[in-house]
Amino acid sequence: xxxxxxxxxxxxxxxxxxxxxxxxxxxxxxxxxxxxxxxxxxxxxxxxxxxxxxxxxxxxxxxxxxxxxxxxxxxxxxxxxxxxxxxxxxxxxxxxxxxxxxxxxxxxxxxxxxxxxxxxxxxxxxxxxxxxxxxxxxxxxxxxxxxxxxxxxxxxxxxxxxxxxxxxxxxxxxxxxxxxxxxxxxxxxxxxxxxxxxxxxxxxxxxxxxxxxxxxxxxxxxxxxxxxxxxxxxxxxxxxxxxxxxxxxxxxxxxxxxxxxxxxxxxxxxxxxxxxxxxxxxxxxxxxxxxxxxxxxxxxxxxxxxxxxxxxxxxxxxxxxxxxxxxxxxxxxxxxxxxxxxxxxxxxxxxxxxxxxxxxxxxxxxxxxxxxxxxxxxxxxxxxxxxxxxxxxxxxxxxxxxxxxxxxxxxxxxxxxxxxxxxxxxxxxxxxxxxxxxxxxxxxxxxxxxxxxxxxxxxxxxxxxxxxxxxxxxxxxxxxxxx
Amino acid sequence: xxxxxxxxxxxxxxxxxxxxxxxxxxxxxxxxxxxxxxxxxxxxxxxxxxxxxxxxxxxxxxxxxxxxxxxxxxxxxxxxxxxxxxxxxxxxxxxxxxxxxxxxxxxxxxxxxxxxxxxxxxxxxxxxxxxxxxxxxxxxxxxxxxxxxxxxxxxxxxxxxxxxxxxxxxxxxxxxxxxxxxxxxxxxxxxxxxxxxxxxxxxxxxxxxxxxxxxxxxxxx
Numbered sequence: 001x002x003x004x005x006x007x008x009x010x011x012x013x014x015x016x017x018x019x020x021x022x023x024x025x026x027x028x029x030x031x032x033x034x035x036x037x038x039x040x041x042x043x044x045x046x047x048x049x050x051x052x053x054x055x056x057x058x059x060x061x062x063x064x065x066x067x068x069x070x071x072x073x074x075x076x077x078x079x080x081x082x083x084x085x086x087x088x089x090x091x092x093x094x095x096x097x098x099x100x101x102x103x104x105x106x107x108x109x110x111x112x113x114x115x116x117x118x119x120x121x122x123x124x125x126x127x128x129x130x131x132x133x134x135x136x137x138x139x140x141x142x143x144x145x146x147x148x149x150x151x152x153x154x155x156x157x158x159x160x161x162x163x164x165x166x167x168x169x170x171x172x173x174x175x176x177x178x179x180x181x182x183x184x185x186x187x188x189x190x191x192x193x194x195x196x197x198x199x200x201x202x203x204x205x206x207x208x209x210x211x212x213x214x215x216x217x218x219x220x221x222x223x224x225x226x227x228x229x230x231x232x233x234x235x236x237x238x239x240x241x242x243x244x245x246x247x248x249x250x251x252x253x254x255x256x257x258x259x260x261x262x263x264x265x266x267x268x269x270x271x272x273x274x275x276x277x278x279x280x281x282x283x284x285x286x287x288x289x290x291x292x293x294x295x296x297x298x299x300x301x302x303x304x305x306x307x308x309x310x311x312x313x314x315x316x317x318x319x320x321x322x323x324x325x326x327x328x329x330x331x332x333x334x335x336x337x338x339x340x341x342x343x344x345x346x347x348x349x350x351x352x353x354x355x356x357x358x359x360x361x362x363x364x365x366x367x368x369x370x371x372x373x374x375x376x377x378x379x380x381x382x383x384x385x386x387x388x389x390x391x392x393x394x395x396x397x398x399x400x401x402x403x404x405x406x407x408x409x410x411x412x413x414x415x416x417x418x419x420x421x422x423x424x425x426x427x428x429x430x431x432x433x434x435x436x437x438x439x440x441x442x443x444x445x446x447x448x449x450x451x452x453x454x455x456x457x458x459x460x461x462x463x464x465x466x467x468x469x470x471x472x473x474x475x476x477x478x479x480x481x482x483x
Numbered sequence: 484x485x486x487x488x489x490x491x492x493x494x495x496x497x498x499x500x501x502x503x504x505x506x507x508x509x510x511x512x513x514x515x516x517x518x519x520x521x522x523x524x525x526x527x528x529x530x531x532x533x534x535x536x537x538x539x540x541x542x543x544x545x546x547x548x549x550x551x552x553x554x555x556x557x558x559x560x561x562x563x564x565x566x567x568x569x570x571x572x573x574x575x576x577x578x579x580x581x582x583x584x585x586x587x588x589x590x591x592x593x594x595x596x597x598x599x600x601x602x603x604x605x606x607x608x609x610x611x612x613x614x615x616x617x618x619x620x621x622x623x624x625x626x627x628x629x630x631x632x633x634x635x636x637x638x639x640x641x642x643x644x645x646x647x648x649x650x651x652x653x654x655x656x657x658x659x660x661x662x663x664x665x666x667x668x669x670x671x672x673x674x675x676x677x678x679x680x681x682x683x684x685x686x687x688x689x690x691x692x693x694x695x696x697x698x699x700x701x702x703x704x
Contacts (some may be wrong), residue, residue, distance in 0.1 A: 050640065057613065128660035132667045139674055162637060165671065166625065169644055173621060176651045178602070179658050188657025208602045 002208050005053045009062055009123065012072065013153070016040055016116035016172055024109035029094065032108045033087040037460040039112055040083040043119070044076040046136040058196040063125035071122050071259050078251040078344050079115050081452035085348045086111070086244035088449040089294035092355045103147055107242070109424055112464035114140040114248065118256050127175050127193045130260060134171070134224065137253060140163045145241035156236035163233040167223025171260070174216030178267070181209035185365050197269055202396070207273030215279055217264045221239050224257035225429030227318060228288040231311050238307035239360065243351030246303055251344035255336060258314065262321060262482065269483045281322030282412065287313025287421040296426035301360045302350055306343065309386060319416060320401045321482065323408070331400035338393045338460050339386070345456035346382040352448040354433075357441035363441055366440030375446055376455050380435050385460050388420060389429045397443060492606065496530035497616035500650060501563040501592060504623040504643055504690045508588050509581045512564050512573055513635055520639050524554035528648045534653045540541045543653055545666045553669050554642065559675055566635055578630050591637065613654030622645030638675050645672065 019039035023032050051073050055064050064072075090107070093099040114137055121133035142164065146157030175351070176192075182192040185204050191197045202210075223230040238246040265281070268274045294310035299305040317339065320332030352375055353368060354360045368376030385392035398420060405413040503523045510516040528551035535543030577584065599615035624644025628637050645668050652661045 089661070126660070128658075128664060132660075132663065135667055135671060139671065158634065162641070162673065165641055165675075166628065166644070168671075169621070169641075169648055172648050173618070173651060176648070176658065177614075180614070180655050183655065183657070190659045192657075193659060206603075208604075212598070212602050344497075472619050 004062070005050060005056045008050040008053065009056070009064060009281065012043055012050065012076070012119050012123065013116060014365065015042045015046065016112045016119065018108045018110035020116060023112060024105060026074060026315045027101070027105065029104040032105065033090060036108045036111060037080070037087060040076070040080040040115065043115060044073075045074045047076040053121065058125050058194070059315065060190060060194065061126050061129055062121065062123045063195055066474075066481055067262070068122045068335070069476075070333065070478055071255055072119065074251050074340055075118055075122065075255065076115075078340055079118075079248070079424075081441055081455060082244050082251070082348075084449060085247065085351065085452045088243075088447065089242065089351050091353070092447065096355075098148060099242075099285065101448075105145060107144060110140045110144050111248075114253075118252055121256050125195050125196070127178060127198070130263075131168070131172055131175050132370065134221070134256065134260065135168050137256065138168060138224070141237070141241075141245065141249060141253060143238045144245045147242060148240070148454070150240070152236075152439050153240040155208055155367045156233075156240035160233040160237040163223060164300075167220045167230065169220070170216050170223070171220025174213045174218075174220055174264075177209060177213035178215065178264070181205040181213060198309050199270060202267045202270035203272060205267075205271055207271055207275075209315045210268055210271055210274045214264055214268050214274070215280075218261060218277075218280060221257045221260040221264075222284060225254050225261065225314050225318065226288075226311050227284045227314060228291040228311060231286070231288065233294075234311060235304045235307040238310070239301055239303040243303070243347055243354065246307070247278040247344040247347035247351075250307070250347065251340040254314050255340060256311065258317065258321075258336070261318075265321070266481075266483070278322045278324050280350070283322075285315045285319030285322055286412070286419070287316070287414060288312065289319065289423075290415060291315075293419045293423035293426065296423055296430070297411065299430070300362050302354065302362050302365065303347075303360050305427075306346055306350060306386075309423070309427065310339075312419070313343070313386070316398065316401065316420075320397075321418065323405060323412075324402070324483060325404065326476065326479050327400055327404040329482045330475055331404065333396045333478055333482075334463070334474050335394060335397035335401070338397060338463055341456040342382055342385045342392075342460050345453045345460070346379065346386060348413045348453040348456075349379040349382060352446050353379065356444055356446045359441065362434060365434050367438050368435045371441075371443045372446050374450050375448060376435050378457065380431060380455050381461075383431045383435075384425050384452070385457065385464075387424045389424070391461065391464045393460050394466075396464055474479060486488055489533075491531070492533055493537065493555050493682075494612060496526060496533055497650060497654075500530060500646065501616050501623070504584070504627075504647075505588055506619050507639070507643060508584050508623065508630075510625045511577065511581070513571060513633065514563065514573075516636055516639055517562050517566070521555050521559040522644055523646055524550055524559075527649060528555060530613050530650060530665075532655045538656055539656070542662050545662050546649065546653060549662075549669055550646070554646070558642070558672065558676060562635060562639075565676075571633070571635070578632060584626065588623055588626055588662060591626060592619040593640045595619040595622055607656070610654045610656055614651055617647045617651035617654065620644070620650060633640065640651075641675070642672055 026032050053070055115139035117133050121130050124130035124133055142157050142161045145160055146153050177194050180196055184191040185201050186197055226234040265277045268277045288311050292308045295308050317332050317336045320328045321372040357365050385394055388394045402417055485625055507519045510519055528547045531543055531550055534548040536603035596615045599618055621644050624637045624640050627640030631637055649665055653656055
């Protein structure tokens with residue numbers, strides 16, 4: 001183990017934790033907003049260092065392998081760009097008096113605490129530690145969703161809290177069952193909760209116990225992924241909280257929960273007697289996709305619209321990983337990364353749009369490309385990307401999922417493709433009303449930071465036009481690991 | 484001889500927890516519900532303490548202590564104070580009647596025992612039956628959460644669910660991090676209780692009209 005990797009792992013955890021404590025203590029929002037950006041940048045740099053360096057051998061509590069490094073780099077990147085967006089977003093909220101400076105102290109501290117919790121969940125080599133980290137991430141986001149203290153925000157936070165807690169509780173029961181399954185083989189104590197040990201010995205675990213555990217884990221962490229029918233908290237939490245939090249929820253937290261499901265899926269896949277986890281995930285994914293696609297038509301709130309779109313895309317990703325195999329896994333991984341980037345870019349645009357127009361109602365927003373060209377066209381590009389149209393990268397990942405599904409089970413490919421098309425129609429319909437046509441709502445100039453949004457869009461466009469061979473090789477390798 | 488006694492006492496305590504869960508199902512007043520919850524936590528503390536003794540795992544006494552001090556004493560007291568302040572201590576509120584709820588509860592217990600005993604044939608008997616009871620407590624807690632509308636009784640349902648999880652975790656012999664997990668859960672619950680208290684979700688108690696919520700969500704024109 002070289003020193004730098006050790007240092008990088010520590011930095012990924014220590015920087016957000018220290019920043020959370022520091023930001024809680026510091027007054028003055030200008031300074032704290034900058035420090036927030038700085039801490040997020042440092043974390044991202046540490047993640048890149050980890051990516052570039054050698055993989056250290058797994059420790060008793062922390063692990064870095066080919067699977068979680070993808071999530072860590074993605075998470076810290078989106079965490080960093082969102083903190084940049086957050087700085088300009090928060091400025092406006094202060095000016096309009098929706099948030100007081102004292103709330104901001106809290107907000108920034110919680111933002112960094114969330115980064116810490118997510119990185120810990122991703123790096124954890126211990127199923128119990130991972131569970132604690134996911135719980136911590138839930139708590140911090142609950143607090144941030146309710147930060148506006150309006151009736152709706154409290155309602156949303158409460159709903160998220162209760163549903164999230166039940167999900168977390170089910171996941172813990174599953175975790176205990178995994179330990180019970182591992183116990184006779186690995187022996188008591190810490191080893192029976194370590195990923196690296198569990199995966200090696202999974203083949204000899206009691207299969208029925210593992211099956212039961214996976215059902216609980218899928219339902220538990222699946223609640224946090226936002227898979228239908230466990231998604232009820234997601235639209236409210238996205239719509240009522242501050243928009244940077246919507247971006248982080250969609251871009252990061254859903255992925256972290258999905259990562260947990262994938263880890264446990266690996267355990268089941270390694271056990272010949274256990275049920276195949278694929279069909280369960282395919283079913284949940286397909287239900288989420290179809291449900292969300294039809295629900296998109298009935299949305300009247302712009303943040304809710306994109307929240308349902310997140311459900312749809314998490315469904316697509318779960319479907320792809322459920323299908324398995326090198327192509328579908330590759331496509332699922334790519335789709336997850338691109339969805340995080342695109343959806344957070346959309347929320348950056350939506351956040352400023354809602355601030356300028358003073359409303360989130362779709363009916364009161366119109367003609368954005370005329371009144372606010374930068375914001376409007378950014379939103380158009382983002383929606384075109386998220387709808388899966390070329391030349392953006394998500395076209396490619398969706399295309400790969402559809403073709404690989406067609407090759408293996410045509411009956412599944414049809415509803416999947418229908419879901420994609422229905423969602424495409426809904427998104428373009430809504431986009432038309434919001435971005436084009438007569439101008440509705442305020443035309444006051446937006447004080448926005450366009451850099452994070454366009455940076456994400458450029459990345460997504462780049463992925464659609466040209467995927468660098470090292471990236472392809474890396475993702476292929478991870479897809480092979482996922483089986 | 485002492486082995487069977489250890490097993491029997493553990494069974495009595497775990498079974499007692501299921502029984503108290505049933506008692507919570509038919510409480511229709513909040514203050515009575517809180518008292519029964521305190522009893523629930525007390526039985527849990529005894530059960531965890533017994534496991535600590537039998538397994539020779541002194542750290543579990545810590546979990547038992549947390550269960551007793553925090554969940555059997557502190558939380559019920561705080562909630563009692565809160566509901567009296569909010570003036571809802573006499574409130575009667577269930578979504579479906581007591582009878583159907585009890586029937587559903589019985590079915591859930593049967594289900595959990597049928598599932599767990601079949602699945603865990605290889606595991607050691609103490610853990611095995613503890614796990615079946617624990618799953619029953621978890622499911623009953625969930626049932627309680629869906630059959631109640633009031634935020635406080637939902638929280639009580641969640642806490643009883645969590646007690647079931649602690650029972651399962653302590654029953655799994657030698658499982659590490661049990662203490663940490665119970666601490667993490669206590670923090671979660673403290674957050675919930677403080678949340679109700681600070682944010683004064685008072686309004687929640689009188690508007691449970693789904694249409695009102697739909698209007699807030701902007702899904703109705």
